[in-house]
Amino acid sequence: MTAQRPRLIVVGGGFAGLWCVRALAGEAIDITLLDRSNHHLFQPLLYQVATGGLSAPAIAAPLRHILRRQRNVRVLMAEVVGIDATARRVRLADGQELDGDWLLVASGSTHAYFGNEHWAPHAHGLKTLDDAMRIRAQVLGAFEHAELSSDPAERAAWLNFVVVGAGPTGVELAGTLAEIARHTLRSEFRSIDPTRARVLLVEGGSRVLSAFEPAMSARAQRQLERLGVEVRTNAAVTAVAADHAIIAGERIATHTVLWAAGVAASPLGALLGAPLDRAGRVLVQPDLSLPGHPRIFVAGDLACLRDRERQIPGVAPAAKQMGTHVAAAIRAQLRKRRVPSFRYRDYGALATIGRMAAVIQMGRLRLSGLPAWWFWLAAHVFFLIGFRNRLVVLIDWAWAYWTHQRHARIMTR
């Protein structure tokens, strides 16, 4: 790399950051990609790691491995702790400072408890591989504790599972938990009957999967109920503790509350000095730049933008499109051309519910049940980065499909 080449700093190796970097392959710029972890994570399948259906390496690949042939990028595993927008400079946890001609901040989102942060130790969220491993150990451990306990009330409490929030993640977790209890673990215990486990899916709003049409929400709820999930809509959670939760006024004895209710933007957004929305996302310009800073961009879950009167959703396809757009914007600025506005292409919504159950809403197409599930499976395997992962994921899936088994039921820590 020569000193004369312009420099781009990308914070975050998720879909937005990685797609931007890859779209700039071959450009005469020097890119530094910063991420706290060493891997890009295929977040849409994270719930499968949390429920023991996939191993962690099956849905993650080292960033520097993905980018090893792209010679204009260096990858640094480092935490960004400060951003100076005026100088386009980032400060790393070890004190180093890096500055660039462009800056892309794409550090994503985290789970949030909106004023109930004291629930966090008892209601784990699912954003990273570490979260997934912790939930896996917690869920499998609950069945183990139930088998070990000789107190019927204690045993029942260990077999109560509460999932808070009926968006895609909550629906996936609840559906898969029900499947584990009813099928995977069916004959493996001697003192308890795992099929008697209760899985409650609690939603403050009036329906599950509110991003879908009401008719599709109703279908999804029916599929959940068929899998054995108790769906509670219009139900507020007012307390979460180590041994219970209070849901719509009712005290549920449980040791396993999973949190899929709240998402807050990465705290790095607040360092940019721009207006934020309620969830902490940065209100960006139509070209995804920071107001007053045409060479600083924000993309992915951290960006808040309305396109044709619609809020762009925090999903992987939107993040990829934003990342690619930022690359195009940088290329335009390099060539002194006008930077276009970002246009979101909405390919529809799809959500999986459990084994052979899903809902899809794309253009005029509406699918649910088994056909939707096959579609969902094919789409997700196709989009997984790297051929090897795809093959292993496919084998894992095929195996689980035929045998009701989940091969990654390994508790660590």
Next chain:
Amino acid sequence: MTAQRPRLIVVGGGFAGLWCVRALAGEAIDITLLDRSNHHLFQPLLYQVATGGLSAPAIAAPLRHILRRQRNVRVLMAEVVGIDATARRVRLADGQELDGDWLLVASGSTHAYFGNEHWAPHAHGLKTLDDAMRIRAQVLGAFEHAELSSDPAERAAWLNFVVVGAGPTGVELAGTLAEIARHTLRSEFRSIDPTRARVLLVEGGSRVLSAFEPAMSARAQRQLERLGVEVRTNAAVTAVAADHAIIAGERIATHTVLWAAGVAASPLGALLGAPLDRAGRVLVQPDLSLPGHPRIFVAGDLACLRDRERQIPGVAPAAKQMGTHVAAAIRAQLRKRRVPSFRYRDYGALATIGRMAAVIQMGRLRLSGLPAWWFWLAAHVFFLIGFRNRLVVLIDWAWAYWTHQRHARIMTR
């Protein structure tokens, strides 16, 4: 289960415990298998998890899944904290007590620092999946730190790897680390050259793999050196700290010391009240029973027994044979027959060194290099429990073989 049936308590679901339990399928006894973790671990491939070649679930399977069809067994995930040999009673961490007509203690071994316990935080050993995940994060993190550092001395320190102990685990770790540095990571960094990493294998004794004949040790050492490992025999480690180790008087700046030097028996052995050897193993009778307690058995790494003037080694085949023997002994006692002495069938020794390098010594057969590696690979894949694991492991291996890649290079925590 009825109250009249005799009860067997097995502590530990490793090779010895699991093989004993499985050999008693169909017997009219009630077996309780206790293990701290929820899985049986295929320990011979643990170093591959530690070095990112395999995912954790590829070499582990839930004990209750393995035993789901064996109706005379219940599996409890629980830690044993006390043993009363006279009453044949075990106490669990939650206070519960279980007693049996027979007791098999097969809780294995742990790593030991022999008076240098303060080295433990800086010199991780490799016995469990958690250990493997920690070593994986440490090794991959060392290269990340080196890439991030701008200080040449600091960078060099991060690229020094020290493996203490040249038994099979130390040799595997050192060989694989060298391969990672020389091949896997070759083109992935921009500031450092990973091929310049130093891997030191330090051995207090006069040769590597001392369980083999001297000629085979020499071959193994040549293969290690060809892979890029610096082998230091007759070298004592006199200090290990966060940023250095002192080896044969020389100060090596390093942040990565891996401990493969010492093994001590599980502390449960000391609770049995029988004489122990220097490593804390229980000196058992020729039939593997505890002296004075014909219905208490000790098997696997925790047992110390000489068979025809040879100490039985702490390897998987010996543990399996002991487990099967204990099952036979219990069956004999059930039928009021004489309990035979344990006879160890020595199938030889094999150790892998790295990609396409291994040594084998079986009867009159001596192999090294590629043929030994293929033999080793086939044997290990064959012995992995469960068809699915075998298939995935085979794919992982085949892929790594052709591409020099390691798919599980994911740091968590």
